[in-house]
Amino acid sequence: MFKNLKNDLPASVVVFFVALPLCLGIALASGAPLFSGLIAGIIGGIVVGGLSGSKIGVSGPAAGLAAIVLTxxxxxxxxxxxxxxxxxxxxxxxxxxxxxxxIIGYYFPSSVIKGMLTGIGIIIILKQIPHFFGYDSDPEGDFAFFQVDGENTFSEIFNSLNYISPGATIIAVIGLAILLFWDKVLAKKAKFFQVIQGPLVAVALGILYFIFTQGNESIGIAKEHLVSVPIPGDLSSFLGQFSFPNFGVILSGDIWITAFTIALVASLETLLCVEATDKLDPDKNVTPTNRELLAQGTGNIISGMIGGLPITQVIVRSSANIQSGGKTKLSAIIHGFLLLISVVLIPRLLNMIPLSVLASILLIVGYKLAKPSLFKKMYLMGWKQFIPFTVTVLGIIFIDLLWGIGLGLLVGIVVILIKSYQNSHFLHIEDKSNGKHKITMTLAEEVTFFNKGAILKEFDRLPEDTYLTLDVRKTRYLDNDIIEILEDFSSKAKQRNIDIKLISERGEIENPDSYIKFFSLRPKNT
Structure with a gap:
């Protein structure tokens, strides 16, 4: 694990800077103590990171659970x-x-997973624009369209134009320029610039800018535009930030309903994030999903025991880890220790970091998730990929993460049904001979009740005086509903002077009397 330390250490620093404001913002959006978000981030990094089988996934408090926690x-x-x-x-x-x-995570279409990544990338960009200009009235962790302060994503952006903070904007622009120059030019010049990441330099300059412009009314940065980590006065006040569960209510039905809700939503978000990060991973590692659920469960037990928020694997931190060159789980673990060390030893230094600089880091993360070229690529792949992808993106932007994924999955299922309806069979029509039409109908490999409509439609279209060859040699599964349709059609076929020949792997049968009897004699796997 340590052989990739040169990659994992700088990546962990970037993830740390991304995770810090998100942990605080999600706690604020959840109506929970600010320290609870940091606890979840630390446990998600150290405990879940150590137990997980994912090499590049990062866990912590998730914005998708904020509304559940608040309620x-x-x-x-x-x-x-x-x-x-x-x-x-x-x-x-x-x-x-x-x-x-x-295994549930593997049943989501690729188009929906790509839509989830793209939608989250766009949300990150939209949510960070106000912070980029020094407008920080909305919590950083609120990723839903309708926000806890009564605004929505777009109204917040328009509001920010009326409250631009010159100092915050100046250092944000400088930070963004450094990040782009570092990534596009310097990182390709020497290994030094790959070890020392651009985000670390941008944050360091942000702290220096705050120190040297303090007190300057025109270009200085006000404290409300800085990171806000709780600062304990002594050991007792530090320990006083921890909360402990009241197990006296464990028999309450509402407690168990909430527990199941947290478990289901957190597990689903984790499994979807695992699928997404595996797709982003340049090394194409495959995460063991059952082990991931065990790691997440352990993390949530420990987090809840000491006052932390619920934990899931999260795509924002995971994608930042991948984009920064993280190779093993050591990156996630180190980021957890960095959170722990920083809140204990240097909370005052952390509180000098401008939120606008962190916004510039997240803008880069968001852009890499939602590149315009991906939209073109999905469009060229055809409507079966593009429509579920687009619906997922729009659902995430205008509602929230789970709604977007659910709508995309629903559209994906509809697409499957349409294609199943269209692909149940193949017709080959020959010229008339001996006064009869010769038509061959070849059934697909799997024919289920979804295909009833298409097959019935074709049977009704058959003209009188037809010689129909029904080829089932490629069919491996034939639903009983279809067998009943064939039985009903046989009786009607005689009235329309339609002769039927059934061809199977076992031979040919002219005008079979009972399809049920015939197919019940076939091998079980067919």
């Missing part, structure tokens, strides 16, 4: 009661892992 804290009667649901949710995830439920 649950109120309905369950307080944050300590909610923590019981987090612990139980982790236990349920362990059960999912032991039951091998991780």
């Amino acid at each position: 649950s804290i109120g309905t369950l009667g307080g944050y300590e009661n909610f923590l019981v649901a987090v612990v139980l949710g982790g236990v349920i995830q362990l059960v999912f892992g032991f039951l091998r439920a991780g």
Whole structure:
């Protein structure tokens, strides 16, 4: 694992800078203590990172769970009661892992996964534009279209134009220029610029800019535009930031409903993120999904026990890890230790980092996820790929992550049904001979009740005085619904003077009396 330290260490620093504001922002959007987001980030990095089988996935608090957390804290009667649901949710995830439920993630179409990545990339860009200009009224972690402050994604952008902070914008532009120049020019010149990443330089310059412009009303940066990490006065105040679950409410039905909700949503987000990060991974590693559920469950149990938010694997941090050259799980683990060390030893230094500089880092991450060339590529792949992809992207932008994925999956299923309807059979029509039409109908490899409409339509179109050859040699599965259609058609065929010949691997039968009897004699696997 340590042989890739030269790649993993700089990548972990970038992930740290991306994760820090997200941990705080998601906690704020969730109505939870700010420190709870940092706890989840630390546990997600160190514990889940160590147990996970993913080499490049990074876990932590997820924006997709913010609305659930916000509602649950109120309905369950307080944050300590909610923590019981987090612990139980982790236990349920362990059960999912032991039951091998991780396979669910593989049943989502590639077009939906690509749409999820692109939609998240666009959301990242849209959400960071206000922060880029120094307008920080909305929590960083709020990734839904309708926000907790009553605004929406686009109104927030327009509002930011009326409240531009010159100092924050100046250092954001400088930071963005450094990131682009570092990535496009310097990183290709020498290995030094690959070890020392552009985001680290941008953040360092942001801190220096804040220090040297402090007190300057025109180009200085106000404290509300900086990272805000809780600063404990002593050891007792630091320990006082931890919360512990109130297990006295463990028998409450609402607690268990919330626990199942957390487990289901967190598991689904994790499995989708695993599928997405494996697609982004240049080394094409395959993550064991059941082991991932076990790792996530363990992480949620520990996080809930000490006051942290629910944890999932998250695409923003994972993609930042991949784009920064991370190769092994060591990157995720180190980022967790960096979070821990920083909140304990240097919280005041962290609170000098301008949010606008972090926004410039996330803008690059978002662009790499949502490159315009991908839209062209998906369009050229045809409507069966482009429509589910587009619906997923729009759903994520205008509703939220899970709605977007659900709508994309629904459209994908409709596409499958349409193609299944169209591809149930093949017709070959020959010229008349001996006064009869010669028509061959070849059934597909799998014919189910989805194909009933298409086959019935073709049977009704057959003209009288037809010689129909029904070829089932390639058919490996024939639904009983289709067999019943064939039986019904046989009786009607005699009235229309239609002769039927059935061709199978076992030979040919003229005008079979019972298709049910015939197909029941076929081998079980066919």
